[in-house]
Amino acid sequence: MAFTRATGKHRRPSRPSLVNRTTARAASVAALATTGVVGALAAPALATESAVEQTGLTPVISIGESLAEQIDAQAAAQEQAAEQAAAEKRIEAAEKRAAAAAKKLAEERVKQEREVKARAAREAERKRLNAFVAPISGSYISTGYKAGGAVWSSGSHTGVDFHAASGTTVHAVGSGTVVEAGWGGSYGNNIVIKMIDGTYTQYGHLSSINVSVGQTVTPGQQIGLSGATGNVTGAHLHFEARTTPEYGSDINPVAYLRSHGVNV
Structure with missing residues (x-):
């Protein structure tokens, strides 16, 4: 199959x-x-x-x-x-x-320099304001303190006379405030200044006055011009140092100026 x-x-x-x-x-x-x-x-x-x-x-x-x-x-x-x-x-x-630290350091240095300059400027200003100068530059004393004579009502000279032609610049001898500025009788045109140490100075026989009562003045500032007003025999500056603004409180003006470093 x-x-x-x-x-x-x-x-x-x-x-x-x-x-x-x-x-x-x-x-x-x-x-x-x-x-x-x-x-x-x-x-x-x-x-x-x-x-x-x-x-x-x-x-x-x-x-x-x-x-x-x-x-x-x-x-x-x-x-x-x-x-x-x-x-x-x-x-x-x-x-x-x-950079920030350097900038800060530079700013601090500038600040310190400014502070040093400011302190120096303040110190210089303080010294200037505390300084004293002669009332007439380059002058000399022609009549001394306590000189006797009939021309003075007290019998003696209560200040000193600085030789000065009429119209000579008169300086404030130091820093202070004007307490009198005008006619002063036998002193003629006169100025009285209260000084920063509490004493007073007087400037007499002026031909003109350049300050007013209440005004502050600094050493060497012009306050008027010398002249021959009042009881005088010729042009000069009568200068007094006082313990009060009133007549009769006079002290030796030469010793006063010398005690403040002024050579007269």
């Missing part, structure tokens, strides 16, 4: 060819390489050299390692750039702090 095989039915499925299996495996490995899994998963599959040769996976592994090296190099470069940027920022911050 002859047996025949039915056609088209009960055929055993054919096995994929070696070429197709190799191609699929290579594609799978390539896909894993892009995700970084090749290093973990591909190695067991490539245990033998013959398998590597058959599947052709060597190029895939080489590509994965090269990509990892590139990524590592890029990461290292980025890290180095970040460190350099941070270092530059630190340097910039240090430079700013140094």
